[in-house]
Amino acid sequence: SSSSDKTANGDTKAASSGKGPAIFVVGGKADDPFWSRVKRGADDAAKVVKSGGGSVTWLAPKNYDNLGPDAAKLIQTAMSQGADGVVGPDWVPEAEDAAFKQVVSGKKPLVIYNAGGIDAANSLGALNYFGSDEATAGKAGGEFFGKDGEKNVLCVNTLPGAANTEARCKGIADGIGENGGKSSQLPLPSSKFGDPTAVAQAIKAALLKDSSIDGVVTIGTGDANAAASAIEQGGLADKVKLGTFDLDDTQLGRIQSGKQLFAIDQQPYMQGYLAVSALYAYIQWGIELPQKPILTGPAIISKDNVETAVAGSKAGVR
Amino acid sequence: MTVQATQQAVSKGGGRSRRTDAPATLSNLIRRPESGSLIATIAIFIFFAIFGGAKFTAQSGTATWLNPAAELGIIAIPVGLLMIAGELDLSVGSVLAASSMTLAIVSGHWGQPIIVGIVVALGLGLVTGFLNGLIVTRTQVPSFVVTLATNFGLAGLALGLTRAITGSTSVALTSESWAKHLFGSYVSGKFEVAIFWWIGVIVVVGWILHVSKYGNWIFAVGGDLVSARATGIPTDRVKIALFMGTAFGASLVGVIQTILYNSAQVANGQAFIFNSIIAVVIGGVLLTGGYGSVFGVIFGTLTFAIVGQGIYYTGWNPDWASLFLGVLLLLAVLMNNTFRRMALSYGPRKKKD
């Protein structure tokens, strides 16, 4: 966003000097479709901030290879630029918490969003938590599979070892476990990341190897496209149901045409929008919400509610 | 200084040493250094045929490694050519993503005919390759750095423009059916048409490298750039052409993937940077240039694809997939090197006579 004009860069308390606050948002990689919707929400909220003379600056790591330390550094970057408030995801608490505590100890309000949950927000002394919970989202997906009658679900993880993707797969396993099924993880090595054909063929191989698998869930939309292709090539369209975390047009199209069971939407637009507006309202006018945490998801998009989701997607917010 | 003239002069008087080449033709087959990569490929295949079972050797099992091999191969073959000429291209990842995105924006988002999108996407690749080549030859900055910078730059450009234009980072595309057939369909429901594109690239590049005179230029440029320049080879133009080749290959794969998966993602493709270099090096091309063959690269690509996909047929814990990939990679290259050394040290038995 080009919203951080230099006008807001006063070192002293921006609010008291009559100008709006400088809000810094730490977010995910900019080319990640999911984060582009969070950012869209933040950008929309920024319009309000700007109208009050403030600014919203978006900070994102260039890649996820060193996520925790990188995020911690971004938080420090925000503070060193005189942030009046920080919005950040607590992806790797052990790595980031020290930096978040610097924010709080510097008497600047902090909002945790997207990852970490309310526990993290409370222990850090943050205002609130906005977002969904990976485990809850996974569990919702697992339950959906279970109710649909699937017994053995494969969770494809193209970023094995990352805390959030691991939590998603674990949630799926928990959710389906409570409904009489089971789930295993398929971790794919980094040499396949971003190559849909290699991902698709690996999924196909796993499906062919274990014919008891009747559900596949992926951690992101790109992988879902690959998984759809794998199911098709394996000739398993009747037998294997597909679900995914996150949402985009292609998923909506497949859900509409019945080739995909569901997508788990954490409604990222709201995370960015709510987190920024709530922080702004607090800094400006001391408004605090009583409800903690504010969960933005999960919302399961299936053929029952796909049409409304399509409309939101056309607007670039879903 | 035409060759024709001297060629005549020779055919007049030079029958004496004809025998020197005739027996070599047969023995050449055995001493071909590619035999190393071929044997590595076969060994790896047998390994998985044993541990992967019938599913692996069945048609759809074959498609599992042949499809990724084809896409990788379309990039790896020109990358191999470039490596023989002594240069690296680390920009193929972003070129793939940018071309893919270009096609999706032009024909998906803006709704132009798909042929326009394809031409613009491939054109983008050629322009990037040309710039890479131009910068490398003009500035003498190592290609590793130049193409790395291009990779970053183009990734940033693609991301920024895509978001500015579409507001998203993933753009959908519905292809006309001729394009779907030509680039993104499955033959007998399993094999990507990319395989035929790969074969096409193999034939064209194989001809250039091993049959036409330009192949000799490429080997010479990679073998000793200074001497190659001294013999009058337009070394700069050769390199620029080869950079355009790698970028074109990456664009082509971008087009294929976009049409195949009906969407483009800005983050795709980076895996091809390393994977193509790995395939080429397993295929016996010298990382320092001057030596290699198209056949080697083909087998290197197949080996890499089989190793990368085979483990999912074995039923072993996929947590160990990376470990496995590392160990097999090393073994394949070792096998290959051993055979190549054996092949090169072979010569007709000579006594002191």
Add this chain to the structure above:
Amino acid sequence: MTVQATQQAVSKGGGRSRRTDAPATLSNLIRRPESGSLIATIAIFIFFAIFGGAKFTAQSGTATWLNPAAELGIIAIPVGLLMIAGELDLSVGSVLAASSMTLAIVSGHWGQPIIVGIVVALGLGLVTGFLNGLIVTRTQVPSFVVTLATNFGLAGLALGLTRAITGSTSVALTSESWAKHLFGSYVSGKFEVAIFWWIGVIVVVGWILHVSKYGNWIFAVGGDLVSARATGIPTDRVKIALFMGTAFGASLVGVIQTILYNSAQVANGQAFIFNSIIAVVIGGVLLTGGYGSVFGVIFGTLTFAIVGQGIYYTGWNPDWASLFLGVLLLLAVLMNNTFRRMALSYGPRKKKD
């Protein structure tokens, strides 16, 4: 064939050519090829000082690029040394992750004293480096492939073992306070102690490369391996030691990050592979070996870190960060190359006399 003996012989009779070196000492300062990287660093800094404003040049702005530079630098300096000797190390990413995880498992999960965890983690690095070196020197497979294989293998091993042992992929660690102070604390709340470790590495490696005789061995090994062997340098041992150095650097950063952030993640560290090579190449080390300096690598690391972090101070749309990084990278290397060429072509004015 001791040098001492001949040295005496010379100091007796050889005063005649003493003058040859004395004036060069001053002019050397200007012609040092590192001046290129220094100027690139300064130019980039000034650029961001202008566009990033006072925040960028303030103490905490400095920490923003100095902290990542320190961690990168601890790896980049031994990687530069290795590159001067003509080899690459692509395994630093997994070595970092595996060492980090080893420390967290040994001292966090199993509750051993932290010193045990640190020793085991660093030991793991040294062993990996030793294996890399051994395989490269014994098999003559290019180090690019060997270390790439090690990187895959070790990543798989770390993932598999961690999940087998802890059932998770992220392990927490609470450090004893001496360890926290030594490895993972902030000086004046902003600067990581890693900066001091970096300085330590600079001093040790700078001594080795530029002052001790081993530096000469390293330049010789990278300049011409065959000739270096012919002069009696134990080339294999030199290379193995250098591989152990890069792996040790990566382990050290792993330990620092684990203690600093109180946890280890299996997926960490892969970004260091390329970043370290980029920093080293911007620093003017020849990718083909035989040429480079520790000062150059320091400036290369700083340039890379400033470019990578500076954009966040400018307030420009970070979507374009990659584009920016690419363009600045290219400019930095170009500037550097131009200066180096100027420095190298400089010589005392000679007339036909």
Add this chain to the structure above:
Amino acid sequence: MTQNSTQPLLKLTNVCKTFGTTDVLTDINLEVNPGEVLCLLGDNGAGKSTLIKILSGFHEPTSGVMEIDGTPVNFKSPRDASEHGIATVHQFGGTFPLMTIGRSFFVGAEPTRGWGPFKRLDNRFAGEVAVREMQSLGITRVTEGSRLVGGLSGGERQALAIGRAVYFGANVLILDEPTAALGVKEAAHVLRIVMQARQKGVAVILVTHNVTHAMTVGDHFAVLIHGALAADFRKGERTREEITDLMAGGEAMAELEAELEAYQAAHHGHVPDPVELERLAQSKSND
């Protein structure tokens, strides 16, 4: 062969070359006539190779004019020079270790078979020609054009480079120390080939440090000393001793040679006594 009446094939006027701040060549004026052998002589580092690199389009001169058949030319690359019929064997290099002998021989001028876009490299022909040309230089141990150049001995490689230049040379053949790595027989073959080329009207420029070789084939001698043209004379105008002294950079060689002979005469067959050793060591360090 006093062909001063005919136009020089190649003419240099005030050619200078500077690397950085080092003047390597200063005001070189030189004429090369067809059917003549010009021996370019000079001490190590005199600038011979640099001059030859300018003639072959490898370097551009810093200043000065180069004419071919009276027309000024400006070689931007070696390709330009070879299009003007100049073939060069550089002092080092010129062969490709990892290529076959046949391919290496024809690099940049590949023989092709077939038609139009289907022209293909004629590897067999290339191998045959390369082997034949090497054998005609006396290299009989090489019989297969498909061997790799990297496995050849030093002299075999040099013969390959010379064979190539002779084969392709049209108007001007430039040889930079061609016989340096060659055996006596091969060197004699090279000299014979130089004379054959001269007979065909080719202009030959030969760099050599071997006085005998120079005097055997040279028609015209140019001596570089520290980058300047110190002498330019024709066959018979100087004695062998004068030429030797010029080749040594203008230093009198007689003394050094006498010293050598004296050593030989004095010490042959005797183990020197310690006092004498001391004297010898001193004479070395005072040199």
Add this chain to the structure above:
Amino acid sequence: MTQNSTQPLLKLTNVCKTFGTTDVLTDINLEVNPGEVLCLLGDNGAGKSTLIKILSGFHEPTSGVMEIDGTPVNFKSPRDASEHGIATVHQFGGTFPLMTIGRSFFVGAEPTRGWGPFKRLDNRFAGEVAVREMQSLGITRVTEGSRLVGGLSGGERQALAIGRAVYFGANVLILDEPTAALGVKEAAHVLRIVMQARQKGVAVILVTHNVTHAMTVGDHFAVLIHGALAADFRKGERTREEITDLMAGGEAMAELEAELEAYQAAHHGHVPDPVELERLAQSKSND
């Protein structure tokens, strides 16, 4: 200097070397005595460099025994050889283009200053010694030890390598075509240094294609033909013509030399007529 009574410094018995299936050296038996110059002669590709690489620990022999001072040795690496006091100048290489002259000179045997772990490389000393040693070989244009080797001329580089070996040589000094790239003055200096080394009791092995050089300094001659020891004789036992023929791989050189002289006499100053050209071309292709 008939020192056959003393024990040979270096002794080879039935040494063979095979690359792949090619026999490059067969059953070499050779003795090298201290204070003697052994000239190793032979045609291009005869195996001289290979033999020298075995002596310097670069290659291991396929079979055969090598003894030093009567004890069998087995060199695993060049380091082993140099620890036995063998210093070698190989035919190519031995210098490092991107290093300074001083550093390049001392590679592997760096002069240090200071104490214990704080020993530091003495760059100034290295530069001084390197420049001095090169100047004592007649290379006067090089005056700064801090210049890069890559900017030196061919002969300057070779002088650097020779200077190095002479400086460090202890018992055995091996020179593989040391004078190939050198000018007349520098070559004479090298010969002088060879004789000085001999005076000090060093055993010198010299490979050369120059008959004059060989006859000037050699005490003992070994001729390789196609990898086998064809002749092994002492100074004065053969005539110059015999030695020349042996160096040419056993072929009679008189004919070739006569041919050369005939050319010179016959064609000097005359442009040949076409018939003669034809004859010349044929004599070439029938060679």
